[in-house]
Amino acid sequence: MAGRDHGGGLDDAVARFGGVREDWIDLSTGINPIAYPLPEIDAHSWNSLPDRAAQDRLTNAARRFWNVPEGASILAAPGASCLIANIPSLTMPGQVNIPQPTYNEHAAAFSVHGWRETQGDPDARVIVHPNNPTGAWYTVKDLTAPLTIVDESFCDVAPENSLISFAARGDVIVLKSFGKFWGLAGLRLGFAIGPAALISQLSDRLGPWPVSGPALTVGATALEDNAWASKTRERLDRDAARLDTLMVDAGAKAEGGTSLFRLYHVDDATIWQERFAQHHIWSRIFPYSRHWLRLGLPGSADWSRIEAAL
Numbered sequence: 001m002a003g004r005d006h007g008g009g010l011d012d013a014v015a016r017f018g019g020v021r022e023d024w025i026d027l028s029t030g031i032n033p034i035a036y037p038l039p040e041i042d043a044h045s046w047n048s049l050p051d052r053a054a055q056d057r058l059t060n061a062a063r064r065f066w067n068v069p070e071g072a073s074i075l076a077a078p079g080a081s082c083l084i085a086n087i088p089s090l091t092m093p094g095q096v097n098i099p100q101p102t103y104n105e106h107a108a109a110f111s112v113h114g115w116r117e118t119q120g121d122p123d124a125r126v127i128v129h130p131n132n133p134t135g136a137w138y139t140v141k142d143l144t145a146p147l148t149i150v151d152e153s154f155c156d157v158a159p160e161n162s163l164i165s166f167a168a169r170g171d172v173i174v175l176k177s178f179g180k181f182w183g184l185a186g187l188r189l190g191f192a193i194g195p196a197a198l199i200s201q202l203s204d205r206l207g208p209w210p211v212s213g214p215a216l217t218v219g220a221t222a223l224e225d226n227a228w229a230s231k232t233r234e235r236l237d238r239d240a241a242r243l244d245t246l247m248v249d250a251g252a253k254a255e256g257g258t259s260l261f262r263l264y265h266v267d268d269a270t271i272w273q274e275r276f277a278q279h280h281i282w283s284r285i286f287p288y289s290r291h292w293l294r295l296g297l298p299g300s301a302d303w304s305r306i307e308a309a310l
Contacts, residue, residue: 010282017277025302027276028284030132030154030261032236033299035183036228039221045213054216061223062191066159066176071168073199076211076219080153080177080190081105086205087149087173088113090198094123097145101288103132106151123147129163130154133263133286133294135256137161143172147198153177153190156229157236157259167193180260181232182222189215236260239297243306250310252293261296269293279309 010026045054059074068074077083084105088096093114098107106126107117115124125145127138129152142148143166150163152174167174173194179185189211192202203210211219222228236259243262244254252264252272261284266272269285272293276283284294298306 013277013282017274017280019280024280024282025298025305026282027296027298028282028294029185030180030258030294030296031185032181032183032232032260033297033302034232034235036218036222036225038184038218041214041217045217048213050209050211050213050216054213054220055211058211058216058220058223061220062176062193065223065226065229066162066164066193068193069165069168071196072193073196075192075199075203075206076216077190077192077202077206078210078212078215079179079188080151080175082188082206082210083175083190083192083202084151085109085112086202087192088115088124089205090201091124091147095120097122097125099127099131101133101286102126102128103151103153106149124149126151128153130158130161130258133257133261133284133292135258135263138163140166143169146171148172150174153180154258154260156181157233164193168195170195173198178219178222181229184218184222187215187218189219233259236297242303243295243297246306246310247295255292257294259297261294264293264295265291266293267291276309279305281305281309 010021010024014021058076062074088110095118096110096115097118122145124147126149127142129138129150130136132154148171150172152162155162164174166172173192176191178189192199240259240262247264248254252266255263255265257263269290269292273283273285286292
């Protein structure tokens with residue numbers, strides 16, 4: 001099974017290259033740098049256990065926003081990672097196919113629950129759609145395992161490519177992450193969408209009130225705001241193209257990614273990472289490739305520092 005390396009880890013970068021955390025630009029993750037504006041949260045959301053009305057509002061907003069098909073159930077959870085950790089326990093351990101390279105928490109979670117990875121005919125398959133870090137997309141032809149988990153954590157940048165329409169089929173679970181596209185990773189909110197029986201099992205594992213009152217309010221408000229989502233997609237597309245231009249002019253080759261993160265082929269990724277770090281900009285490299293460098297998008301005020309580093 002794959003090792004568990006991640007973006008982030010800014011504390012280690014600060015310790016190694018100096019400065020203070022506030023000085024750094026963290027481009028090692030694929031989180032939208034311009035987050036959804038937080039709505040006002042009333043005292044009830046903080047002081048009381050989440051009520052059914054607030055949970056229903058979030059679930060209904062999610063169903064509309066993602067065009068969840070009739071017959072598919074929705075479970076809101078404290079982050080997609082919580083769902084990833086629990087999904088392998090839904091069936092007896094067997095063989096799982098997880099096309100590599102990809103986000104490594106899926107392999108780690110299946111390993112913990114006794115599953116074995118295979119390249120042959122699997123009992124379950126995980127596809128990250130679009131893939132992290134390559135940005136590759138899958139199709140319905142990839143939904144052939146007895147159970148397929150479709151991780152759409154980054155799919156909200158291109159909803160037309162979503163495989164959500166197959167979530168009611170009985171053998172597909174689609175995962176959605178709120179933190180990436182809406183830029184609110186600290187809120188810890190994610191969704192599992194799929195057949196009622198499996199979603200009910202997941203719900204039983206998480207127990208009552210898995211999502212906090214403030215997260216219910218913020219999530220519902222954001223999912224109801226289609227205008228913000230549309231404008232954000234347009235901005236992300238522009239900024240991704242701008243970053244590509246800067247990196248290609250500096251000698252990198254655009255390798256893929258999404259409009260939330262870009263993947264580049266460089267001569268030596270470690271040297272490029274250290275080059276950025278000297279300017280207190282943190283990037284992502286991978287233990288399995290000495291040539292891949294991944295960059296998230298900078299915020300509006302950070303472009304000049306990116307240009308200076310290059």
